[in-house]
Amino acid sequence: xxxxxxxxxxxxxxxxxxxxxxxxxxxxxxxxxxxxxxxxxxxxxxxxxxxxxxxxxxxxxxxxxxxxxxxxxxxxxxxxxxxxxxxxxxxxxxxxxxxxxxxxxxxxxxxxxxxxxxxxxxxxxxxxxxxxxxxxxxxxxxxxxxxxxxxxxxxxxxxxxxxxxxxxxxxxxxxxxxxxxxxxxxxxxxxxxxxxxxxxxxxxxxxxxxxxxxxxxxxxxxxxxxxxxxxxxxxxxxxxxxxxxxxxxxxxxxxxxxxxxxxxxxxxxxxxxxxxxxxxxxxxxxxxxxxxxxxxxxxxxxxxxxxxxxxxxxxxxxxxxxxxxxxxxxxxxxxxxxxxxxxxxxxxxxxxxxxxxxxxxxxxxxxxxxxxxxxxxxxxxxxxxxxxxxxxxxxxxxxxxxxxxxxxxxxxxxx
Ligand SMILES: Cc1ncc(COP(=O)(O)O)c(C=O)c1O
Numbered sequence: 415x416x417x418x419x420x421x422x423x424x425x426x427x428x429x430x431x432x433x434x435x436x437x438x439x440x441x442x443x444x445x446x447x448x449x450x451x452x453x454x455x456x457x458x459x460x461x462x463x464x465x466x467x468x469x470x471x472x473x474x475x476x477x478x479x480x481x482x483x484x485x486x487x488x489x490x491x492x493x494x495x496x497x498x499x500x501x502x503x504x505x506x507x508x509x510x511x512x513x514x515x516x517x518x519x520x521x522x523x524x525x526x527x528x529x530x531x532x533x534x535x536x537x538x539x540x541x542x543x544x545x546x547x548x549x550x551x552x553x554x555x556x557x558x559x560x561x562x563x564x565x566x567x568x569x570x571x572x573x574x575x576x577x578x579x580x581x582x583x584x585x586x587x588x589x590x591x592x593x594x595x596x597x598x599x600x601x602x603x604x605x606x607x608x609x610x611x612x613x614x615x616x617x618x619x620x621x622x623x624x625x626x627x628x629x630x631x632x633x634x635x636x637x638x639x640x641x642x643x644x645x646x647x648x649x650x651x652x653x654x655x656x657x658x659x660x661x662x663x664x665x666x667x668x669x670x671x672x673x674x675x676x677x678x679x680x681x682x683x684x685x686x687x688x689x690x691x692x693x694x695x696x697x698x699x700x701x702x703x704x705x706x707x708x709x710x711x712x713x714x715x716x717x718x719x720x721x722x723x724x725x726x727x728x729x730x731x732x733x734x735x736x737x738x739x740x741x742x743x744x745x746x747x748x749x750x751x752x753x754x755x756x757x758x759x760x761x762x763x764x765x766x767x768x769x770x771x772x773x774x775x776x777x778x779x780x781x782x783x784x785x786x787x788x789x790x791x792x793x794x795x796x797x798x799x800x801x802x803x804x805x806x807x808x809x810x811x812x813x814x815x816x817x818x819x820x821x822x823x824x825x826x827x828x829x
Contacts, residue, residue, distance in 0.1 A: 534558075540788045595757065599754075635654060771824070
């Protein structure tokens with residue numbers, strides 16, 4: 415007999431039903447800017463408004479307003495523990511992944527000394543490169559690079575053993591590239607890092623929008639992601655083991671608690687944004703079939719099931735776009751070529767200004783932005799000779815009509 419979970423699980427993504435939950439899609443814009451940030455379902459906006467306008471005080475247990483603040487924090491930690499398969503006691507709220515990475519890099523640097531080594535990669539968004547380079551410079555550490563091979567779209571893991579040495583203290587690596595979508599082999603990188611006693615800090619901002627995450631299985635000691643990339647409000651999350659967090663001592667105010675994870679969350683928490691971020695997880699969990707109010711039951715299993723539906727849907731649309739792009743080869747170069755990757759496509763043009771192409775698409779209400787998207791090192795490593803490219807990223811609410819409009823717009827812009 416099937417359990418309640420199986421009965422509630424759909425076998426294909428109902429994209430029409432999903433789209434109906436996003437009031438902003440009534441604008442008629444076809445959004446291919448998911449890697450920059452997704453649209454927001456009504457449930458998320460409602461959770462923010464409900465929390466903020468309901469009775470709300472500082473955290474405590476005396477009256478409903480204090481309890482509401484406390485409950486919002488507890489629900490947030492529980493939701494992100496389910497999303498990332500992490501310990502709720504190690505879930506840290508942050509304003510952005512950039513801020514969390516800076517904060518954790520400074521706290522870790524207190525334990526590092528001149529001559530220690532850090533590893534960064536040419537596949538990473540600058541948020542997981544520059545903070546490490548800057549602390550390395552301050553401490554006098556050596557920085558080593560895992561290089562990107564543009565031909566495969568992947569990191570040169572044949573150099574992994576050389577780059578990660580006995581002196582490496584931390585490897586900072588992306589879960590997936592926000593430029594070309596490539597997903598490096600994190601367990602392999604983490605195994606090498608752990609062999610020499612180094613920590614692994616994973617930028618999961620792009621990956622968490624496309625994969626079911628299991629931080630331990632990936633080998634991540636520290637994992638950051640940003641809910642605004644998957645239906646939530648503009649904020650971020652750090653997941654780590656409470657024991658690791660206990661060993662770090664960020665600068666903090668004297669009267670504020672030294673408890674973990676609060677030690678890392680400076681000032682009063684934005685309970686309303688935390689409630690919105692929790693609602694985003696519940697919306698994702700409900701994609702596999704359950705009504706959103708039931709989504710917290712078996713939430714981890716529902717999240718995994720939802721992710722499988724979304725991945726299948728995005729891959730089908732991605733393949734439609736890729737077939738079209740391949741037919742345009744000669745006019746453009748597709749740089750998203752890795753075997754393991756998300757549905758994020760990046761192209762440069764032979765004889766077109768990518769900003770002009772993006773403007774031509776925008777004139778049709780198709781949003782596929784041009785730029786390099788803070789992927790400073792990957793863009794340089796690709797060696798395109800161009801100034802920028804065009805990024806087409808798929809989100810769960812994209813449908814075939816969106817793709818039709820994108821492809822027609824591209825043909826017109828290149829005609
Ligand atoms: C892969 C990746 N890492 C980090 C960031 C920075 O995230 P945040 O805006 O939360 O600092 C982004 C934002 O686009 C990203 O795509």
